[in-house]
Amino acid sequence: MTNRERKVTSTGTPPWKSPVALSLLLHLVIVLVAVTGWTWSSPSHEPPPRSISARLISQQPEPSPVVDTRDQPDRDQQRRAEQERQRIEEERRKAEEARRQAEAQAREVERRKAEEERKRQEALAREREAKAKEAARQKAEAEAKERARQKAEEERKRQEDARKKAEEERRRKEEQARREREEAERRKAEAERKRLEAERRLREQQLEALAEEARRAEEAEALRQQQAAAAKAREAQMLSESEKYQALIRERLSAAWYPPSSATEEMTARLQITLLPTGELADVRLVSGSGNAAFDNSALSAVRSLNRYPVPDDRETFERYFRQFTIEFNPRRLR
Amino acid sequence: MNLSVQTKAFALLATLGLIAGCSSNQTMDDGAYDSASDVAAIDQSGGSTVYGGSDDGGVSAETLTEEERMAAEQAALREITTFYFDFDTSEIKPEARDVLVAHARYLAEHPNQRVRLEGHADERGTKEYNLALGERRAKAVQRFLIVNGASRGQIETVSYGEEKPAVMGSTESAWAQNRRVELVFE
Amino acid sequence: MTYRTWMTFPRAAAAILAACLVLVAPARAELLIRITEGADAAIPISVVPFAEQGALPPGDKVSRIVRDDLTMSGEFRPLPPEKMLSLPSRREDVFFRDWRLLGQRYVLVGELSRQADRVTARYELFDVNQEKRILGESAAASVNNLRTLAHHISDKVYEAITGVPGAFSTKLAYVTVDNANGKPRYRLQVSDVDGKRARIRLESREPILSPAWSPDGKALAYVSFETGKPVVFVHELATGKRTKVADFPGLNSAPAWSPDGKALLLTLSKDGNAEIYRMELASGALKKLTNHWAIDTEATYDATGEGIFFTSDRSGGPQIYYMERIGAEPRRITFGSRYNARPRPDGTGDYVYYVHQRDSAFHIARTNLKTGDETILTRTQSDESPSVSPNGRMLIYATKQGENSVLTVISADGGAAYSLPASEGDVREPAWGPIVQ
Numbered sequence: 030m031t032n033r034e035r036k037v038t039s040t041g042t043p044p045w046k047s048p049v050a051l052s053l054l055l056h057l058v059i060v061l062v063a064v065t066g067w068t069w070s071s072p073s074h075e076p077p078p079r080s081i082s083a084r085l086i087s088q089q090p091e092p093s094p095v096v097d098t099r100d101q102p103d104r105d106q107q108r109r110a111e112q113e114r115q116r117i118e119e120e121r122r123k124a125e126e127a128r129r130q131a132e133a134q135a136r137e138v139e140r141r142k143a144e145e146e147r148k149r150q151e152a153l154a155r156e157r158e159a160k161a162k163e164a165a166r167q168k169a170e171a172e173a174k175e176r177a178r179q180k181a182e183e184e185r186k187r188q189e190d191a192r193k194k195a196e197e198e199r200r201r202k203e204e205q206a207r208r209e210r211e212e213a214e215r216r217k218a219e220a221e222r223k224r225l226e227a228e229r230r231l232r233e234q235q236l237e238a239l240a241e242e243a244r245r246a247e248e249a250e251a252l253r254q255q256q257a258a259a260a261k262a263r264e265a266q267m268l269s270e271s272e273k274y275q276a277l278i279r280e281r282l283s284a285a286w287y288p289p290s291s292a293t294e295e296m297t298a299r300l301q302i303t304l305l306p307t308g309e310l311a312d313v314r315l316v317s318g319s320g321n322a323a324f325d326n327s328a329l330s331a332v333r334s335l336n337r338y339p340v341p342d343d344r345e346t347f348e349r350y351f352r353q354f355t356i357e358f359n360p361r362r363l364r
Numbered sequence: 365m366n367l368s369v370q371t372k373a374f375a376l377l378a379t380l381g382l383i384a385g386c387s388s389n390q391t392m393d394d395g396a397y398d399s400a401s402d403v404a405a406i407d408q409s410g411g412s413t414v415y416g417g418s419d420d421g422g423v424s425a426e427t428l429t430e431e432e433r434m435a436a437e438q439a440a441l442r443e444i445t446t447f448y449f450d451f452d453t454s455e456i457k458p459e460a461r462d463v464l465v466a467h468a469r470y471l472a473e474h475p476n477q478r479v480r481l482e483g484h485a486d487e488r489g490t491k492e493y494n495l496a497l498g499e500r501r502a503k504a505v506q507r508f509l510i511v512n513g514a515s516r517g518q519i520e521t522v523s524y525g526e527e528k529p530a531v532m533g534s535t536e537s538a539w540a541q542n543r544r545v546e547l548v549f550e
Numbered sequence: 551m552t553y554r555t556w557m558t559f560p561r562a563a564a565a566i567l568a569a570c571l572v573l574v575a576p577a578r579a580e581l582l583i584r585i586t587e588g589a590d591a592a593i594p595i596s597v598v599p600f601a602e603q604g605a606l607p608p609g610d611k612v613s614r615i616v617r618d619d620l621t622m623s624g625e626f627r628p629l630p631p632e633k634m635l636s637l638p639s640r641r642e643d644v645f646f647r648d649w650r651l652l653g654q655r656y657v658l659v660g661e662l663s664r665q666a667d668r669v670t671a672r673y674e675l676f677d678v679n680q681e682k683r684i685l686g687e688s689a690a691a692s693v694n695n696l697r698t699l700a701h702h703i704s705d706k707v708y709e710a711i712t713g714v715p716g717a718f719s720t721k722l723a724y725v726t727v728d729n730a731n732g733k734p735r736y737r738l739q740v741s742d743v744d745g746k747r748a749r750i751r752l753e754s755r756e757p758i759l760s761p762a763w764s765p766d767g768k769a770l771a772y773v774s775f776e777t778g779k780p781v782v783f784v785h786e787l788a789t790g791k792r793t794k795v796a797d798f799p800g801l802n803s804a805p806a807w808s809p810d811g812k813a814l815l816l817t818l819s820k821d822g823n824a825e826i827y828r829m830e831l832a833s834g835a836l837k838k839l840t841n842h843w844a845i846d847t848e849a850t851y852d853a854t855g856e857g858i859f860f861t862s863d864r865s866g867g868p869q870i871y872y873m874e875r876i877g878a879e880p881r882r883i884t885f886g887s888r889y890n891a892r893p894r895p896d897g898t899g900d901y902v903y904y905v906h907q908r909d910s911a912f913h914i915a916r917t918n919l920k921t922g923d924e925t926i927l928t929r930t931q932s933d934e935s936p937s938v939s940p941n942g943r944m945l946i947y948a949t950k951q952g953e954n955s956v957l958t959v960i961s962a963d964g965g966a967a968y969s970l971p972a973s974e975g976d977v978r979e980p981a982w983g984p985i986v987q
Contacts, residue, residue, distance in 0.1 A: 358585045
């Protein structure tokens with residue numbers, strides 16, 4: 030507000046950039062104020078408009094250089110003319126000056142009076158303006174307030190919406206997460222259940238298997254015992270069978286063995302013999318000799334002399350006892 | 365052991381003069397036993413009377429003088445020149461004693477008479493042992509003769525063992541006749 | 551059938567088969583069969599008549615002599631040639647299968663070839679069951695000495711099979727008694743072990759006893775009654791030179807050589823009783839070894855040459871005593887019966903053989919010096935004069951056959967007996983000579 034007033038008061042020193050615009054604006058404002066003020070104030074306040082017109086003239090010369098530029102070809106002359114004209118001008122102006130000073134003094138009194146009037150008017154205007162301004166300000170302020178309120182309201186609403194939206198989103202997400210979690214949990218539970226079920230089943234199967242195994246073991250044991258008994262019986266049978274054939278072999282070999290006259294009871298020859306199931310001799314090997322070649326030879330010859338060894342028909346007994354065995358020649362009772 | 369028992373037993377019997385007719389153990393002959401029996405035989409010479417004193421002798425005694433009867437008896441005894449032994453013994457049998465005494469007396473009465481005692485064995489057992497056994501039999505007879513009057517110089521012994529059997533054959537009878545000592549007067 | 555199949559089965563294949571069988575056979579407790587007794591029979595052997603190159607003198611064939619030798623040992627049972635399926639003389643012609651079928655254990659084949667007065671024998675001995683040659687040699691002798699050649703082959707065959715040197719090339723001394731015309735004629739003879747090639751070394755009207763071989767086989771000591779009483783002579787066989795070594799009063803008997811041949815053991819009764827003396831042959835020096843009132847006789851050196859065995863009746867009847875060394879107290883060896891006499895130890899020091907009375911019979915028995923076990927070896931009765939072969943495997947003794955005395959050879963363990971062919975009259979007092987290289 031204050032800035033505006035100051036502008037008005039410093040008319041004498043306005044910026045030289047746009048003096049016309051400024052002067053016009055100022056005059057417009059003065060007129061406007063005068064008219065306005067006039068209507069509702071006393072007629073004593075008439076003079077101020079003249080002074081305003083004067084001022085307008087004095088301000089006219091300044092755009093002249095534009096015209097000068099058209100007379101340039103004849104400069105000296107022009108310059109002396111000018112100088113003369115300037116001196117006439119000077120004297121005229123001095124006369125003018127003296128008359129103006131008189132007028133100024135008159136006008137000064139006038140002006141002071143107008144001034145006062147104007148000041149008073151201005152104060153009034155200013156007061157009105159302030160009042161209007163205040164009203165406008167108040168109005169703007171109210172409006173601003175309202176706007177701000179609305180804006181805040183909007184903002185609040187927006188925020189509320191956003192919040193709600195976020196909340197909604199959060200809830201949705203939460204719901205989804207929950208669902209997912211629940212789903213996962215459900216699946217997990219299902220898996221666990223299945224696992225447990227599987228484990229249970231496995232355990233059951235294992236138990237069953239164990240039971241089965243135990244049962245089988247029991248059966249196997251029974252069978253084994255049965256077989257062992259049978260095997261024992263078989264063994265006994267094989268043994269007795271074996272002994273029978275051992276005796277036969279012993280008898281045959283005793284009859285076939287001619288101990289040499291150099292034989293002594295200290296001499297022993299061991300032969301390992303291998304038979305075919307037919308009783309035929311497949312191989313004979315002197316495992317340990319007596320140290321007497323004739324004695325060893327007599328044993329080898331005896332073993333080889335049997336065309337067929339008496340062996341059991343039973344293959345198992347044969348394999349067990351007679352496939353390969355050792356014969357020891359050791360005279361105990363020399364003639 | 366047997367030896368000492370026998371020796372003692374015999375010594376006892378000899379001392380008591382109870383031997384006549386006693387047939388000693390034939391299987392238990394050995395050197396010591398032979399010697400003892402020879403010695404005992406001398407003591408028994410009187411006992412031969414008991415042996416000879418049979419009924420027959422008593423009957424003939426009446427027909428002959430005592431000397432004639434004795435001489436005839438001795439000559440008859442001396443007809444026997446072979447003396448027999450049991451298996452593996454050199455013991456003079458009791459029945460041989462009178463005869464051998466008769467021979468001994470004859471030799472004593474005829475100092476120039478020489479006699480060879482040939483000892484024999486049967487074929488059983490070993491030749492060398494039988495040779496020694498024959499010799500022992502001959503020497504048993506030799507000792508008996510000497511003890512009963514003959515002198516050592518009159519008697520020669522030889523053993524043929526089983527080499528010169530009197531009887532061929534392998535029977536008990538042949539063996540018994542081959543186990544002998546023969547007196548050969550030259 | 552199967553047998554033939556097996557026999558023709560390629561050996562390599564059989565070996566592979568056997569190896570496979572061994573490999574696939576399951577583990578099992580190995581059976582052990584003990585054979586503690588052998589056949590109580592002689593070993594079957596075929597002595598195939600030898601092929602002959604060049605004319606040979608008539609008489610027994612070499613293979614025949616070998617057969618008889620082996621038979622005499624009591625350890626062999628030769629197959630009569632007429633039972634042989636083939637008569638091979640070389641290995642290529644020996645078909646083991648055939649001999650196996652005949653139950654033969656060994657086959658001896660050979661060939662004699664004559665060059666001038668020499669005959670060479672090439673011979674091979676096969677083990678039939680093992681189809682293996684166990685002897686292959688050649689030997690030569692003069693054409694008049696085919697028996698020597700034959701006995702040599704017998705020795706080699708015997709040794710190859712039994713592991714003991716043969717004693718078929720040794721000599722026998724014995725006494726024969728010919729009672730023709732009631733006048734006995736005593737002959738000291740020396741022959742081959744089979745009684746062949748006998749030669750009279752001494753003939754006498756009086757008994758001849760106890761021939762004893764010198765260790766080198768060159769001389770005999772014996773008892774002769776030719777002077778009317780027993781006197782000991784030493785008789786050199788090569789020259790016929792006789793030496794009266796003991797002619798003392800009484801007995802001069804039972805000569806036995808010391809192992810070195812330098813002394814004789816004698817039984818003398820010059821001091822009244824039969825005692826054993828040792829006489830040094832070079833000097834005639836006597837050493838009295840026994841001094842006992844009993845009969846001590848029939849002394850013989852033991853295997854070591856240190857101790858002596860002898861007969862003594864110091865216990866009541868004749869028994870075998872052993873004096874470990876000269877001067878040692880005699881130890882009684884025999885207890886089995888009341889009559890055991892004439893000890894003859896074998897060369898091993900394991901046994902002493904002697905005449906043994908059992909009941910009324912006289913047998914040859916032996917006692918194992920280590921165990922004291924006594925075995926009666928003969929089944930005949932009236933057995934006398936045992937003499938052990940130098941290889942210790944055979945025993946010859948005299949026994950009765952009807953009225954006559956004959957010589958019989960048995961294996962030293964009492965196996966089969968083989969009577970030597972008797973000449974007319976008695977054959978007695980056998981003495982088995984040493985092995986002379």
